[in-house]
Amino acid sequence: MKPINKLTLFSLLFMFLLTLWGFSSCSSDGSGEKKLNTGAQPDAAAGADPSVSAQEGGKGFDEIAESLGFKTNSAYKSPGSPNAKKGGSFSMAIEEYPATFCDVGENANIQTVSLINGMIFEPLLGFDAETLDYYPGLATHWKISEDKKTYWFRIDPNAKWSDGTPVTSADIIATYKLLVDEGLKDPFTNSLYTETYEEPKAESKYLVSITCKKENWRSFLYFAVSTKIYPASYLSKTNGAGYITKYQYDFMPGSGPYELNKEKTKQGERLTLKRRNNYWAADYARNAGQFNFDNITFEVARTDELRRDKLLAGEVDWYIVPRAQWWAEELTEAKQPDIARGAIARQKIYNRNPKGTSGFALNTNRAPFDDINVREAMSLLFNFDELNSKLFFNEYVRINSYYYGTPYAAPNNPKPEYNPTKALELLKKAGYVKKPGDKWLTKNGKPFTLELMSDKSIERIFVPYQQSLANAGIDLKFNNVDPNERFKKVQGKDFSIAYQSYTGLFFPNPESSMHSKFAKVPNNTNITGLADKRIDELCDLYDKSYDTKERIKYVQEIDALACEKKHWVWGWVAPSTLRLLYWNKFGMPESGLTYAGDFGDVFALWWEEPEKAKQAETAKKDKGIKMDKAPAEIDFWKAKGK
Template sequence: MKKIALIGMILSVIILAGCGGSGDKLESSAEALYNGKPAPRDTVTPAEEGGYGFENIAEDLGYETYVLNPETDYPAFGDPRAKKGGTLTHISSRFPATMRIVGQNYNYEENISIIAPLCYESLLGLHPVTLEYVPALASHWKISDDKLTYWFRINPDARFSDGRPVTAEDVIATWDLHMDETILMPSSQLVYGKFERPEAEGKYIVKVKSKNLNWRNFLYFSGMNIMPAHYLRQVDGTEFLKRYQYTMVPGSGPYVIYPEDIINQESFTFTRRDNYWAAEDPMNKYVHNFDRVKIVVVKDNRSLMFEKFKKGECDFYPVYSAREWHEETDFESVQKGWVQKRKVFSNRPAGTSGFAFNMRKWPFNDRRIRYAFAYLYNREKMNEEMYYNEYDMMNSLYTGSVYENPNNEKITYNPEKAVQLLREAGFTKRNEDGWLVNDEGKVLRFEIAIQKSVDYMVTPVQQMLKDYGIDMQIKYMDGNAIWKNLMDRNFTIYMQSWGGLVFPNPETTLHSSLADKKNNNNISGFANERVDELLEEYDQCFDQKRRIEIIREIDGIYSDIHPAAWGIARRSMNILYWNKLGHPEFVFDRYNGDYTSIFRYWWYEPEKDTLLKEAMKNNTSLPKGELIVRYWDKYKNTDI
């Protein structure tokens, strides 16, 4: 069973390096490594140590679990219509720097969003709709009353692809690797250094203690992908990086990548395991349906990728450009239904975009000026004239998610309000050049540094402000220089674009202790005593419903202070795919909301493929299906 990929949040994770050695030699046969004969059923380990029968005593020991309800949980865990078989081909714009999912250069999208969830598993997963914890490698879990210590009971049926059982020692070995500085992944030591070294309390029971109280600690540890101690303990961190650069450490997930299926800089192919331990589990029965998933590389050439898709050389094509979507996706195959076209909306975190103000500096230390800027920023017009109305308007740090405060002011273009605020701030006159000046004769002028590539997004805003006497001067700079100035707080206004998290972590962005310090994410100098109180409660709150309430209150306070003029957010993923694939009604899952859902939920339809080939041969049409998919709209702004 797998966790849903939470884009960066439960850091992709896993493998262990370590120090010691078992003395056993590593397997050399690819078949033994990646599709080995499962170890016999363990009838020796007693229930008290996590063996069979543990489920009968789990409740008395304080453990909990989640039992899937077929009446309500499908299709969240897969569509019962799904079929097994076929090959899915995807074209990627790059080849990953490594096939590892931990250590130096691990943080490619291909590693985090494709390799990790297909080949490896964590102790627990997250329910794709409710975000409740659900079993994965661990069938049961327990949290101490003080919320500092966690126990996990590993399912004794769990097996790595080489057939070896997953045990508590594998969890410890994985943690050890993350703490090895020689894997050249400092963020790993930061995250997993919040725990004491895990302990085995039985063959299948592992215990870990947090050093400080924080609800995210359970999330991060339970989401750590587990790899076998048998391999990890025979290498240190440096050797691990070298040995597994383009060779896979066996995982417990549904797919493997055989060495011969890794063609450096060209392609790599996943093969569905014949010996996957959880294949018949209700949470896995209708997912991971393709026999093979092939990733073909076409480097940095979107036009060529699109042409290859249109020739049928890959099965789907995500469309990111609004212009491409509106001007280039009405070719013959789409018109005749051979290629299906979908605009899919989800609850994927939108992140934050727009213009961030440095509230430490004039003129944006004045709230009225910040609001005036926002009222003159006609993003609706830009969306209509430049982006084909492809975007929604942001009015929150958490646009479109359950964390968005519904009472935030919905900022729209309103020059009358802007002019009134400017007057209240003392800008009642214009000089001979037409710029607003205050009673001291100071021009309302400031500078924004941008890269040339985003000029088209900023010059319209410059003109909007100019029409009302505000002089925003554009300075073209290298991206690294812009970032350095931002971190040094040497800026007045910054064009921002930040990704979003399924579980927000506002402390690193909004805590008052960071407001006047350099090199952190509190770029606007935001400081608020009430927010600090809420942040402390948030970190120690294990009730998700209460955490939603906390973040909504924080969002409302932030919105009122208005450290940024929010921009626009893409709330959909646009995709083309050949009409031989089946998919759940929702198309993409609730929180990932992108093409990576295809690897988990979609399937190959032989009958549809036959109809497609006949239609193309006879030049006849197939049904097109509905363009717009809004399955998840009914879940918006509801408690989870």
């Protein structure tokens, strides 16, 4: 589980909810696979409280909704396959057991935790990443005022929590109160909700409204799609501080298709979700072909080697291959008989998922990286081409933007170069000198020494950079730190240099990682201390623009300005979205993933094929069994090379 920024707990959390709830539609394209269409929204009146009138969202609301200014979407198509089957299991290994199950609050920025919460709790609406349309979730209808500052939602009267109680407007209000509670120790989430929204109002049991304090085109998107709703009956018994303590390793009742399997979950070792048998929207056509596995299990294995070996031994089902060397040399048909005979699938999947940001983050809040000359020198001493050739087998491409591979990337950003001579000139300009006979550069009598938090599984990747820095007179030391401790240090800005990898955004939120108000405070994603007046202005302009082309121009300028400040030694990304090994027991839609989804799609869209599962299980013991091989590549969205 890699840490994710508050891009991921809000903007990025939006991406995960695209993955789990806002699936892009698989439109009919003549490819031969039948697509699932929701048709009309199911009759919400079936679960309506008879004491609630049609005008208040009760029985008969559907017939008058349009006249009241409400919208819905009955044309949304499920990305699930008509061939999907319920039952079976899915398992994968993760690096660490979550420090908390809470999706908001202190230490909540963990990718897997966000995905798990996305299967237990639901937002008001879903979002189709391909068509850019909203569709019903907990709410059947929505309305936006003419000044675009007030939103109304009609909650589906059928919606229920896993304890059987109905979802009502009180739950939306209680969720808001939690998110603004400073006891969460989550300043980004607190400030986002307090600065953006007034407290929601219950217009009735099923109608709720919320008014924005300022104009922002993303405000509706964030509140409707990114905000997962929690039960008021449980939140009323605690506060922010109590929430992060009480639910550190437990969940409140959710409204989503899964819940924690407490019998199979073992703290520190294993976390298992089970499919609910009383999910209120199980039969809704928008969910057809989705949420198929009875159990989804995450096993803890702390190193890449252990996670790989668990897959090869048949102890887990599914594995993202992190190392290009393994993919190119070890995990091949020639080296792995189970792959050669089709028992283990070896596969790359491509789609339009943003690739994200990676590299060495330089903390400008402390020396020596408060000097741009030093920061630029660090970049000039990173020989990516050699690393890609020797260790990565040319499986990766180097980024040069915070928004690489998206329309938001500044088109004229320079490509990073390797130039030790220029680096030494810049270091000299910054006051670093190497005295005769000395190995290390010094400034004011102190050697140039850096500490990089690392772990043994990835240290080999950093050794060439360590050597390049040493050749220039910089002593880079590795400090093996527990992932949770490393995460806390980075979030607290208690580091000098740290290698970070962040998932990409479908809609960027530059404010969360680039606005100066987050430059010096902890627990946000502006980890390098970026502060620039023009970037702050552009963030404000971006938030107020409803013109897509205009927003792109604003972010491109932000990207160019931020890149000029050299806060990152840019890293690399893989062209494919997933590079996988898995036991050949699964069925999936022909797209593999949705238009812009990530590995969270797999939990919802794939399923276990009973006969293939039996054959794969037998093949683990009988090495003579051959199976039909899965496709080596899936490029349904024609994204390869884009």
